[in-house]
Amino acid sequence: MTSCPNCYKTMTTQAVDVYASTRPVEIDACLACRLFWFDQWESTRLVPRAVLSLFQYIGSATGQTPTPLASRFNCARCHNALDFTRDLQRTTAFTYWRCSLGHGRLISFNQFLREKNFIRTPSPAELARLRATVKQIACSQCGGPIDLATDSACSHCGAPIAMIDPDSVATAIHALTSPQSGGPPSSNANATRQALSDAQIDALFDQERMRERAGHNDLLVIGAEAIGALVSAFLRSR
């Protein structure tokens, strides 16, 4: 049983597949705080399918106001203070907190999606549509309000507005469904890409939904909810 390093409640466990093991591992998560705790190297050993399977879990935070994060945390195992760490995955910067004794790391849903390269900034056209749909969204990083009319980044923490990249998700699914293909994406893959893109865009631009959540529209969580359902269907169909 692992206590959340932010709210101290018991974390839930998600069983996922990892490389170099026939047994799934259980990673710890706190939905209220939107945090994952990964023991040792669990995070880097996640197979692509495992990362995809976490989308639905992340999406289940939709509509809830996240518990604010403390500025420092203690290790879930040894209780020493965790070190704030900046890292780079290809060209994407992301951050987490790690135990200097190597017990593991704490990472937010948002930074996890960033680490796995599943995030991009909205295009100017998407931003224009968002502005027409909703005035204010919640920062995926700090939960603070972002005024879409004037800002393209959070004025509290500086994080740019971000959404899930349906192309990255479709590419990951395609890699799972045809591991040996190195050629151009099949029409099937294009259909997947389109379906994932449509699902997220529909969710983000669903005015009723966005208004209901007044003030707590976190684009990443809403996108993860929409995409997560489709991803699960794809994974189940195999």
Ligand SMILES: [Zn+2]
């Ligand atoms: Zn928590």
Ligand SMILES: [Zn+2]
């Ligand atoms: Zn530790």
Ligand SMILES: [Zn+2]
């Ligand atoms: Zn922020």
